[in-house]
Amino acid sequence: MSASDTRPAARPDVNIVVCTDESGCGRWYHRGRNADTILSQLNDAVGDDTAERVQVTTAGCILGCTYGPRFDVVRRWSDEKALYGSICGEATVTRRGRVNFVPIPDHLEQVVKDHLPESAQPIAELNAQDGPPDIDLLRSLLLDCSAGMADHPIGLGEAVVMVHNAAATVSIPATLDDMQFVDGSGNPDTGGGIAVLTTDGDGRVALQLSRVRRLEFIHRVLGNGMPSYAIWMGDDQLETVYRIYLRRSENAAANPKRHQLFMTLTEKYGSTVTF
């Protein structure tokens, strides 16, 4: 299970244990990175200079799933531990009790620096590094769904959008090809924070990108043998707030291409993406 076969001769100052559990954190993406990416970025961040002092290893589930990569940093010189994940702040974890999650920073050199004795930051202050949700990643993912990708010039096309709250559910036929991004005043803006779909009856469904913290690509084969394709989005309470179900296209030739695009999107972003 070890990331490298070399066990340091001297006692390291810091151990970093990355969860690569394929049935859990190992398969989820956060800001475009999964466990493998995090592992290789951590190994790069340690480099030759600190290789004897910081040991990066892998493990199965270390508890405290945050729907994205997870690793523990153990300061052996001070007997403290920091739990890194895709969320920020306090949470209750099975067997580990009340813990405080530190968000995984974009640059993992920071993690190494923050825990070595000579440059250590107090663990309680590391939480302040959380950034806003990565709406650029969500926008480009939605754009890929709408317009297709380099080798897949056809978008996902016909869909039903389902929006619901505790009291009501609404299902609206729409076409993903018509997706547009707008700013807070409703003006078209390719970098806007709101994705708008025009529905079949000329209505509009607007999605605030900054409220989406999690997205799942779901591909199933139904009891009748027909495939089903859905994209579910959840908010920061892990409530599913926006679902897109693909409808069968009347243009039969388009359906295999839409299938290929869906599978390519799942490969590119991972079946679950957190922002």
Place this chain on the structure above:
Amino acid sequence: MTYIITEPCVGVKDAACVDVCPVDCIYTTDDDDMFFISPDECIDCAACEPVCPVTAIFAEEAVPAMYEEYIKINYDYFDK
């Protein structure tokens, strides 16, 4: 299944495994000459295995034949 600590730990007691274990299930006392993993508490995460500097820790089913007696030694430690 659980993880088992074997002979190379005897007299070393580096405690790297204790530091990384997410559920604090590795025990010893000053009188013991090695550490022991509680089979009931271990969650089989394998975090401890690669950090042991003397390669003393193995998954139960992967304990080398020469250390097999340590499976019983670990279990017995918690059956007292």
